[in-house]
Amino acid sequence: xxxxxxxxxxxxxxxxxxxxxxxxxxxxxxxxxxxxxxxxxxxxxxxxxxxxxxxxxxxxxxxxxxxxxxxxxxxxxxxxxxxxxxxxxxxxxxxxxxxxxxxxxxxxxxxxxxxxxxxxxxxxxxxxxxxxxxxxxxxxxxxxxxxxxxxxxxxxxxxxxxxxxxxxxxxxxxxxxxxxxxxxxxxxxxxxxxxxxxxxxxxxxxxxxxxxxxxxxxxxxxxxxxxxxxxxxxxxxxxxxxxxxxxxxxxxxxxxxxxxxxxxxxxxxxxxxxxxxxxxxxxxxxxxxxxx
Numbered sequence: 001x002x003x004x005x006x007x008x009x010x011x012x013x014x015x016x017x018x019x020x021x022x023x024x025x026x027x028x029x030x031x032x033x034x035x036x037x038x039x040x041x042x043x044x045x046x047x048x049x050x051x052x053x054x055x056x057x058x059x060x061x062x063x064x065x066x067x068x069x070x071x072x073x074x075x076x077x078x079x080x081x082x083x084x085x086x087x088x089x090x091x092x093x094x095x096x097x098x099x100x101x102x103x104x105x106x107x108x109x110x111x112x113x114x115x116x117x118x119x120x121x122x123x124x125x126x127x128x129x130x131x132x133x134x135x136x137x138x139x140x141x142x143x144x145x146x147x148x149x150x151x152x153x154x155x156x157x158x159x160x161x162x163x164x165x166x167x168x169x170x171x172x173x174x175x176x177x178x179x180x181x182x183x184x185x186x187x188x189x190x191x192x193x194x195x196x197x198x199x200x201x202x203x204x205x206x207x208x209x210x211x212x213x214x215x216x217x218x219x220x221x222x223x224x225x226x227x228x229x230x231x232x233x234x235x236x237x238x239x240x241x242x243x244x245x246x247x248x249x250x251x252x253x254x255x256x257x258x259x260x261x262x263x264x265x266x267x268x269x270x271x272x273x274x275x276x277x278x279x280x281x282x283x284x285x286x287x288x289x290x291x292x
Contacts, residue, residue, distance in 0.1 A: 009165035014291060016132050019274065019281035021292040029063050029276060037066035040287055043090035044070040044117075047097040053117045053125060056275035057094045060283050063276070066091070083109030092287050094279075095119075113286035118154055121184060125282070127158035129274040130247060131166065133267050134215055137245055142167035145241070147209050149173050150219015150229050152183045155249055159217070160189035160200070169199040173209040173229075174219070206231075210239035216246045221253025233260045247271050 026032055042061040044054055049072055061068035069090075083106035086093060093114045097103050100121040107114035117125050134141050146163055148156050152174045160183060163170040174183060182202070183189075193200040203209035210216065216236055222229060236244055248256060248268045260266065284290040 007165070009167070012128070012131075012162060012165060015278070015281045015285060016128060016135060018285065018291040019128075019132055019277035020135065022280055023274070023277045025292070026063070029059065032063060033065055034063060035065045036284060036290060037061070037064040037091075037287055040064075040066040040091040041089065042066050042068045042283065043086060043093045044068055045086070045093055045095045046070070046072045047074060047095075047099075048118075050096045050118055052272065052275065053094075053096055056125065057117065057279045057283075059276045060279035063280055064283060066283070066287075080105045080109050083107060083114065084111060087111040092283060115282055115286065121154060122158050123153070123155035124158060125275055125278050126155050126249070126271075127162055128278045129271050130155075130159075130217065131162060132274045132278060133247065133271040134245070136270070137267065138214070140167075144168045144214040145212050146170045146215045146217065147172065147213040147240075148217045148219060149206070149209060149231060150217075150249065150255075151222040151225060153219050153249060156183050156219065157185040160185045161192065164189060164192035164196050164198045164200070167196065167198060171199075171201045171203050171209050171213070173203045173206060175202075175204070206235065207239050210236060213240040214244055216240060216244060218246070218248045218252075218256050220249050221251050221255060223253060226253070226255055229255045231256055231260060233263055236260070 044057050046054065054070060058068045058070065087110040091112055093110060093112060094117050095103055095114060096117045097119050100119040103116060103119060116122055131141055138144060146159065146168050148159055156172060156174065159170060189200055218231055236246065244265060246260060246263060246266045248261060252261060281292065
């Protein structure tokens with residue numbers, strides 16, 4: 001199951017490079033259909049409705065020649081045998097859930113690959129699409145300074161794993177002095193960073209977080225923390241590196257104005273476009289052990 005616990009940086013890069021190669025060959029996926037996964041059935045199993053992820057995986061399945069079925073249901077995760085039952089009828093299962101440990105048990109029972117689209121702990125496809133976008137921009141993520149700015153979120157947990165795995169430094173600001181908050185996988189990331197000599201820093205000050213940043217990522221809207229996580233182009237220009245890019249996790253709120261959201265350095269829409277390529281690369285590797 002894709003949650004990066006048992007993955008290496010090389011394995012992650014292999015999938016991202018596969019997605020990049022596919023994008024180079026098929027820059028426009030509209031009306032395109034390959035025959036790679038002919039006669040395959042992909043199940044999109046959603047305990048929580050994630051329209052963008054659902055569309056990305058469904059599009060990837062169609063692009064590769066597979067059929068996709070989408071099920072939105074409140075799953076009875078305590079019935080671990082469901083993993084085995086569903087796998088009789090699918091060649092791969094993509095899951096969006098509000099839990100994670102139950103999903104791991106589900107995956108252990110499955111006879112086919114199970115991929116976590118998003119859970120309480122991870123946002124695998126979105127995080128990999130972000131890193132794909134960064135590589136398109138810089139050619140690598142090694143030694144880059146990545147900043148996450150917003151409330152704790154599953155995608156931050158995945159960044160905390162992927163940054164040390166891929167050789168990037170990460171800072172984050174997700175709390176204030178009145179309400180100290182630590183991301184779920186902070187300790188795990190701390191351990192990984194110490195092993196590979198990359199930097200991890202939790203910041204209370206906005207300017208400290210933005211200092212020498214190459215990539216600035218805003219988290220989803222938090223109306224209660226609007227003033228705490230407000231970001232402007234001027235903030236970034238004053239403190240970040242000379243060549244920076246900006247991405248928004250979405251949904252976007254008033255914490256980011258139009259000038260920054262639609263800035264020439266913004267790559268939010270590129271990252272969302274890359275969802276389908278990452279999904280296709282994961283699907284091809286999981287079902288056929290194929291890399292583009």
